[in-house]
Amino acid sequence: MAEAQTSTTTTTTTSTTTSNPLFDKFTEEEKKKVEELKTHLPDILKGADVQNYTLWGVELNKDSNDRKLEVILIKFLKARNFEIDQAKEMLIKSIKWRIEFKTDEILSETFPASIFGKVGFFHKHDKENRPVTYNLYGGLDNNQVFGELERFIRWRVQLMEKGIQLLDFVNVDQMIQVHDYNLVAYANYDSTVKNASKNVTQVLQENYPEFLAAKFFVNVPWWGDLMFKFVSMFLSEQTKKKFIVTSAGGVKDSMLNLIPEENLPTIYGGKSVIPELEEKSEGDKPKVDEPEPKNDKPTE
Secondary structure, X not given: OEOOEEOOOOOOOOOXXXXXXXXXXXXXXXXXXXXXXXXXXXXXXXXXXXXXEEEOOEEOOOOOOOHHHHHHHHHHHHXXXXXXXXXHHHHHHHHHHHHHHOHHHHHHOOOOHHHHOOXXXXXXXXXXXXXXXXXXXXXXXXXXXXXXXXXXXXXXXXXXXXXXXXXXXXXXXXXXEEEEOOXXXXXXXXXXXXXXXXXXXXXXXXXXXXXXXXEEXXXXXXXXXXXXXXXXXXXXXXXXXXXXXXXXXXXXXXXXXXXXXXXXXXXXXXXXXXXHHHOOOOOOOOOOOOOOOXXXXXXX
């Protein structure tokens, strides 16, 4: 059996039970299910071939009094419709993947800023203090960004781990995502992009359950329906229900429902300046008025 393993940490567990507003929102049935899954942690660790493990700063210990553990465990339960055996299997596979993928080292890795700098980044929070990540897909060199699949996946996982560092699992345990498709032509949505999207989506679905609170799709092109059909094949129904596809001219109002105006980037009609984006020419800036997408929501 492997020695003790530790995932990327930002906090440590405590020996005494402390107040946790997220845990307090659980229903009685959810608390029972989480407690049941918690009793299986020794078997889960054994199944993953580790003596102990710390996931996102929280030790997977059945005797732990840290309520953040329950907040993490319920994510796996929700992803598997509260089926204990399925949640156990998911957690075992995820721990094994993290060890094999070396996620503990990923935050120290560097990726070319000239390639990935504007593809994905975090900028402030929404009205519930959830971090917001922006992904801008227009004007990318597909071969540079997506061509080296392993590098792209590691970059995307690093972005996810950076986001999790912004969560405390006490008051906040989810994020907001914004996907901007301005200047993305149909010809750019090629096999390289599709393959990268498929692989990254599967990695996130299997190892980062219930971290998404909502995902905005803005400046969706006329062919967006085809894109949603493809991506939807690899997404759970729970995830697809969190999609918000904005209509033409409705980007600002839609995003302001969740993101305060002072935190919303100016390129979407808010008041928060992102220098790196402001430096782009007017022709390259993401626009908020694009032709109406075919559907108001992704094809399920």
